Amino acid sequence: MYKVFIDNSVIEFLDSSEEIPSKRYDSVLNSLQNDLSKLLDQFNFYDSSICLLVVYEDFDMALNQVFHAYEFMDAAGGIVKCDRRYLFIERHGMWDIPKGKLDANEQPWEAAVREIEEECGIQGPTIDHLLGITFHTYSYMGRPTIKKNWWYALHYSGSMEVFPQEEESITQAIWIEKKEWNMIRENTYDSIKEVLDMAKDF
Structure with missing residues (x-):
C-alpha cells in the first residue's frame, strides 16, 4: 500500500x-x-x-x-541511529526528518546520505535498509507538487555534534531516545508519523 x-x-x-x-x-x-x-x-x-x-x-x-495537474519531485532522507539515540530536526516550527531533493542522476540512497550530512552537519552515516516510501503534496514555487520520498534507516558512529543548516530553515537538530518519539509525534506532519511507524523496530 x-x-x-x-x-x-x-x-x-x-x-x-x-x-x-x-x-x-x-x-x-x-x-x-x-x-x-x-x-x-x-x-x-x-x-x-x-x-x-x-x-x-x-x-x-x-x-x-x-495528480495529473501536479509537478512530480523525488526526494530522500532517513532516520539516523547512533547508539540508542535518533536524529531529528526542527524546520518551520515542526519536527521533521532530514531529507531533500535528488540531484540529477543521483540514486535515492546517495541523496539520503548527502542531505543528512548537509542538513545536520554529521559525516558518514551508512544505509542499513529502506524503511519505505511516502508521498505528500505541497506548493513549490507556486505550483502544486507531489513529492515522492524514499526513507532509509541509517547507522552512525561519529561525533554527535550537529550543525543545523540554517539556509534550509532548520532551527535545531537533536539526538533523542526512542522513548521520546512522542515529543516528535505531537508536533509533526502525518507523513512523518507514517515514517516513525515504519521505523518502530529500528
Whole structure:
C-alpha cells in the first residue's frame, strides 16, 4: 500500500491483489471503474480530514491520473541511529526528518546520505535498509507538487555534534531516545508519523 498525504487528508493506493483493510474510508474507488482524473475535485482535502482508498491495477498509472495537474519531485532522507539515540530536526516550527531533493542522476540512497550530512552537519552515516516510501503534496514555487520520498534507516558512529543548516530553515537538530518519539509525534506532519511507524523496530 502507498499513501499520499494532502494536509490532514490521505489517499491510500492498494494493489487489487491485496485485501481491503477493515477500516472506514470516505470513498473506495477502483482505477478500472472510476475516472480518477476528477478525484481531487470531488473532495475538500485541505479544509477537512478525508481518507480515500484507490484500488489499482497499475500504481504509476493510477497516481498519474489522480495528480495529473501536479509537478512530480523525488526526494530522500532517513532516520539516523547512533547508539540508542535518533536524529531529528526542527524546520518551520515542526519536527521533521532530514531529507531533500535528488540531484540529477543521483540514486535515492546517495541523496539520503548527502542531505543528512548537509542538513545536520554529521559525516558518514551508512544505509542499513529502506524503511519505505511516502508521498505528500505541497506548493513549490507556486505550483502544486507531489513529492515522492524514499526513507532509509541509517547507522552512525561519529561525533554527535550537529550543525543545523540554517539556509534550509532548520532551527535545531537533536539526538533523542526512542522513548521520546512522542515529543516528535505531537508536533509533526502525518507523513512523518507514517515514517516513525515504519521505523518502530529500528
